[in-house]
Amino acid sequence: MIQTENDAAPGRRERKKRETRQALADAALRLALEKGPDNVTVEEIAEAADVSVRTFFNYFPHKEHAILGRNPEHLELALERFRTAPAEQSPLTTMWLVVRDVLRDLESEGELSRRGELIMASPDLLYHLMLSSIEDERRLTVALAERLGEPAGSVRAALIISSAGTACRVAMEAHKQAPERSLRGLVDEAFQLLADGIDPRFHRNRTQKGQA
Template structure:
């Protein structure tokens, strides 16, 4: 009889994904029922039929489980970023990464909506959501800079990744007031605005005037 340790990698990975999914589902359900601040790691573990020790093998704290934080998603995004054609524009690359991530969201839009509702209602979840987003942006920006042949501290890769992340956030925020439009269509609109420069009438000379005034 095969143990989990001796099972083929595919089976072990499936077991890990199933356990992570069970913990995320239990955490979200309990947070919706009791409120995020009133849920404990012990309750989540019991609901998912795993030990508390197992919980901490997957998540550092309960907020990550409620938010559905899956580190493998970031790893997949980094892999796809590195595999994109050399001539593809950075903004196009970010749009394609987001399009792939949206597939999972659209397949379970009810869960995504429930999580988003919890985030905007809970200062603790919102804080963790912002921190996680900033960390993801930092990692993606470094990978984007490498792909673009620019230094890790270069502004352009950071700005592209941050602008793409902001486009997604705004699309989710505006969907409820968008007359039935999909998140995907709102993201497309946001990316078209980014591609057009957002404000084509911007007076570039103001940048240099401000800089000169600061030095005087």
């Protein structure tokens, strides 16, 4: 089939949007590393990416999200994974695949380690990461509860999602302390611990206490 110019236009527009978002995120990270995140302005980021301040706010609500490299496509892809996951796939496995997708994208951008170190060293960036993560986790919890056929307030769905997020944050901190270890490997280790049960004796101890 011959693709017309009109057919190709949406693809070009989406590609341009991705390139602009990436240019802003790259500029924000570079400036934050050079000057410190507290000393960077939106105006400087926009100028470094060769776009207007107005364009900046079309992509990010504030400079912290730009420095964090927040990409809404990651959440949409995660939600799609939950909608299309095979019935036999465990929820934790689906979440693990979601995380690996994001890590692969971030690794391809080549700034994962430096951005992670910057975030872990900045209380302000950690705060904004926490706030944005809470909203992401809320939407993912709703999607997982629907997949499991459980109510929106499902504790199991919320625990799976929030535990996965915590596993990622713990892996990032461990990578900071031991940068020779692969972040992906640390994430895999953290998820395996969740799958195995991080404290297998809990159920036995609780049962014994109840019998005492």
